[in-house]
Amino acid sequence: MISRDSVKYFQVAQGVWGMKLVFVNIYMVANRKGFPKRWVLIDAGPKGCADKIIAMAESIFGKGAHPSAIVLTHGHSDHTGSLPELLKHWNVPVYAHPLEIPFLTGRSAYPPADPAVGGGLMTLLSPLFRREPLNLGRRIKAIDVDRGIPELPEWKVIHTPGHSPGHVSLFLPFNTTLIAGDAFLTTKPESAIYALKNIKKLSGPPKYMTIDWTDAKKSVKKLAALQPRIAATGHGPVMRGRELQTALTKLAENFERQAVPSEGRYVRRPALATQNGIVYVPPFKASKKMILASVLIGTAAGLLVARQIQKAVS
Template sequence: MKPTEIAPDVYWLGFAVANVYLVGEKAGPWVVVDTSTPGHFEAIKSAAEEVYGLGAKPDAIILTHAHFDHYGSALPLATYWNVPVYAQRLDLPYLTGKARLAPGDPTTDGFFAFAARFLPDSGTDLGEFVHVLPDDDSLPGMPGWRRISTPGHTPGHASLFREGDRTLIAGDAVLTVNLDKLPDLVRKEQEVSRPPTPLTYDWPSARRSVQTLAELRPQGIASGHGTPMTGDAVADKLAEFAQDFAAPKYGRYVAEPARFDENGAVFVPPPPPDYLKGALAGLGLAALIGLGIYALSRRGDDDEGGMRRPIAVGPMRIEDLEG
């Protein structure tokens, strides 16, 4: 994985699912921000050594939030380097094995929601490596940067901002690729976009967080997903996006947000019916019936001179397939 410097001393590692950033001067303290999905230990370690030198060790790993595609490779890296992993307080239960985050919502708006049926629930145990970020807005190992609390996508979501050149590491509070549209996703088209819809548990907070970030007038946005955006136009694009911010039209967390405290979820709205799941189950069953009929008909072929018996298939309802 080739590190790309997107702002002074900010290196982007663009893995297939989620981004990783290496932040810090070669001579000074440096950190790893987010660790993508599991399986990237080797790639992140080598990229870090390419930038900071063989055997270099960061001061910390900082997680913007406790989703599996951000903490995925954190444990092997923290163990190898023996460094702390920081996150905001309200996301800690999902990094210490205390609780699982609220379930994803496959019934909501956008292409990525479809994929939520196949995503793991977020929650892991990084053990003794986990630490809460300082109460002031400082960030360990990141002089010149400050923490901006951006809840909504997750309750303890944090964004990181460097006033000096107005660089924003936004996690999933705002994205630079539209996960709702498959063609945009495939083309990796740069576009200021809302957080991943099936995994955002509080839309009013998500909207406020985007407004908070827009007020910073960033010159560069480095998000958890998408190719980072830089340049003079970025601040206006984000301001426009914040102005017109739209939650999904429907979905489990749209009418009423989930609520969380320091121990985990205290209220999760009930799941809406997943009609597509029923349809998919129906398709699966139809395929099975088709295979069964085919197998029976083949058996008929083996009967020398035997008569083909008609096979009766009764009416089938999708409701029969559930439960």
């Protein structure tokens, strides 16, 4: 952990740093020597964290530093909450996959979260997360997956849908560093204790917000095949080396058992999306578990931890 200029962040690899904001990670990536000497912000954290992100940037890159671009792994509110505030300070383009753009230009809302999937307080709180789109207007630029991101020339962009339609991961072949967003995680995201305390546990994408489990499985297989030696994800601590490779291979091989919930709105039928946003959402069936969940949501929302999380993602 690096603690400098009153901000705490951590080193992921050479030229890659991360910071945990409430329960969400953001990353800063500098281009290596020989490449245009610039840096890029990956994801923008929950609401209310712009000051911390700017302080981290200035601590690493110097006073007044700003990125040459912001790249979004996806548009969920916990990864874009501080974006409007950051864009008041930084006049930079924001890159996202074409299938994610409707959620960032006011055209489409994400499908509802699924509190029936079980796993803990975060699942119960998930219906409270903001799912309405941001409208970033002309700031938003579509990623060309084959060509990559001009401001990040060494990194490959990998389309990893499932958790959201236009979810992307970033991979640096030079040292096999992977920034995986929420395609898989290194903590158990459904549990508030795991998420807030950053307890290490390689897991599939958050169950309550994943809308296509067939795609999610394909995406994890794609990432496991890269055999990354370093993985930095949207939630949880950095995982490395053999510990990472063994756990990721296991997750890809046993995805149904390890990652897919036994019941839930999107388990048998996915939500469908086009470049215009969501076009089909499977019908909601209230189970006993669901009714119990909604009762618990009311109770849980009164807790201090709930307020903290809700503030960050609303």
